[in-house]
Amino acid sequence: MNVPLMLVDLAGSVALLLWGVRMVQTGVQRAFGPRLRAVLASALRTRLSAFFAGLGVTAVLQSSTATGLMVTGLAAGGVVELVPALAVMLGANVGTTLIVQALSFDVSRVAPALVALGFLMFRRGDATRTRDLGRVVIGLGLMLMALHQLLEIITPYETAPALRSVLDAISAEPLVAIVLAAALTWATHSSVAVVLLVMSLAAKGIASPEAAFVLVLGANLGTAINPVLEGATGDDPATRRLPLGNLLNRVLGCAMALVIVPYLAPLVMAVEPHAARAVADFHTAFNLALAVLFFPVLHPYAALLRRLLPARLDQADPSRPMYLDKAAIETPVVAIGAAAREALRLADVLEAMLQGVQDAFEQGDRKRIAETRRLDDVLDRLNEAIKVYVASLEAEAMTDADRRRVDQVLAFAMNIEHAGDVVDKNLAALASKRLKRGLAFSREGQAELSAMMGRLTANLRTAASVFVTEDPRAARLLAAEKEAFRDLEAAATQAHVARLREGLPETAETSALHLDVVRDLKRVNAHLVEAAAYPILQAQGELLPTRLRTED
Incomplete structure (x- = not known):
């Protein structure tokens, strides 16, 4: 059992998965970026329309982090109100689960066809948008290939005592598991990639359902960190209301879910015995539950954020950029x-x-x-x-x-x-x-x-x-x-x-x-x-x- 070689192969497959996710994101942003921002800007009138706009844009971008950064920039510039911006983030968190749902099925056989089709679109397409969409199709194919490779790499080691010991330790210390998954999601800027990796571990029985669910909670927490660190700029605390509000509701959601995961895991597995599908269902259910929980109280929640993070009363620094989003x-x-x-x-x-x-x-x-x-x-x-x-x-x-x-x-x-x-x-x-x-x-x-x-x-x-x-x-x-x-x-x-x-x-x-x-x-x-x-x-x-x- 050559563990170093396995780690190299595993790192390469994870890198391929991340690269595929990035190709999808950049391809969509290049093809429809201005239109996606226009959709967000025009939909931020009511909470409901903002929720579905966030869901739709994130489903296309396959990144709630990208949507979060866009909306944080709009909110920091005073273009949108805090309540619809928070609704967008709730929708974005649900939207990012849709690709996970799609990839939870065995669709690896279409990966080579997707790469070939995307390559033809990229090389033969005359229009710029056709080339960008070709990049998206290639990215989807690479993601499916990476997932298939992950399963093949993990299979020979699924009974390895060392790996079992690590995952058993994670199951025993759920807080450690959440922190590790959140850190990995923050580093990769992609909760989709981390959840898909957890699904691969669960599909092979390497991670128990309870451990997999806890890791999914960490991935959901980690995806809210990047907008906090990158989206808000300047010294005005008001610019941090949206990213911190999104992070706080995910912290609260993870805390509540962590209590019921030991009881919830057997119920989910009874309904959906396939481990990978069960992880995807839990990921979606968690984000839907958060949306249902916070959507009715967005107005008082926004008022609380305004009290905690009041706007600066002094004049803005004229040397601070206003439009560099x-x-x-x-x-x-x-x-x-x-x-x-x-x-x-x-x-x-x-x-x-x-x-x-x-x-x-x-x-x-x-x-x-x-x-x-x-x-x-x-x-x-x-x-x-x-x-x-x-x-x-x-x-x-x-x-x-x-x-x-x-x-x-x-x-x-x-x-x-x-x-x-x-x-x-x-x-x-x-x-x-x-x-x-x-x-x-x-x-x-x-x-x-x-x-x-x-x-x-x-x-x-x-x-x-x-x-x-x-x-x-x-x-x-x-x-x-x-x-x-x-x-x-x-x-x-x-x-x-x-x-x-x-x-x-x-x-x-x-x-x-x-x-x-x-x-x-x-x-x-x-x-x-x-x-x-x-x-x-x-x-x-x-x-x-x-x-x-x-x-x-």
Whole structure:
């Protein structure tokens, strides 16, 4: 009896099972991800519709963890109320049992046919959705193959004293069994895979019905841990209400079920003598019982969660991302849209910085200078968050259009952040310098700077519009502003030289400061053009590789 070799084979089969589950999840999310999120968002009006939406979406995704992360992200952003969100989680917990029910029957013979069919769909399908559905079919085939292999591997060792001793110890210490199964489910992000593994052990008689039921309870508990750890972000306790509420009701359910399992196991086996089917039935019955128990009391339960986790009363940190939903990462087209929406916040922050600098030059307000410089830290943190979020997307899950849009989002965010650096380190510093030296622009000079800053603010809004619409016509208009600011700088330079010739030191110093401001405004405008206009024009083939004249 070669135990090390058996462990290697067992680990490989479990890995194949997990990979099959992941292929099903990612394939469905890529094919229907945006639509699934839309179904959830539109169904969260009543408790009943939310329950069935959670059940249906999870049955398709085959992951209550994925559904939990999506709904947690929606609830944390204030998009949905707590009561329907809790109803979604009750439905999701029931939905995840449906695939277990289907796979509890002996369907291993169709596994090779599923893999072959999925391969043909993936390789021969012209449409992206056909390829994604091919991935789903391959994943189902791999899951069935893995289950068949698990049974074959376990069969020669079903009478092994060591394995029997371990499982007998688990039966004697049900709390240890629950913790082990919960930890395994948390690590694999799949209660389906763990329950299927428990079914294999029960089918061969290696795990007693009582031990198998306890392990199933642990799997149900473990699947509620990931949304708690990954779904809620930030320091606001209100964002943790949904994942903690889901975890608490599963803890309560496991505690009650643990008491009756010794009495329930013989009854279940009397109704369903097939051990694997009995495990699947217990898994479904447990989640249905929890739904029946908690559904009528969702309103007072939500009120209790609000009291335990009150919302923060202080203002939200402006540097905290608002739209970077972690649950959307598995669906790149949705995640890229979230990153683009977050990038637009950078434009809003930069506009506030430009307004602050303009107020500092016009009113001489030192407080506005300090506020403007603090906003640059907001730009830096948001830009970093966007880059980290986009970097977490799987390259193989993106189309060419997705990759192009990612490049646009990164270009926009980085250039807006660089423009903020110019405002912080240059324009704000020049405003502070003017105040320290007591310099004053002429009425004409102040009016000119105010007009340029107003024009720059308008260009910033145009850049945001171009970034959203990707309209080549608007991109050309924005790109033309680069030449306009170049002309303004040339005119300011000529005026400065003329004042130097007049020999007036104070006028010359003020003129030099005026020229520095104009140059920095031109630099900010250049970043706006590079942020939004150039990526669009380059995609249209309207940008020249160099401004130098080529020799014939």
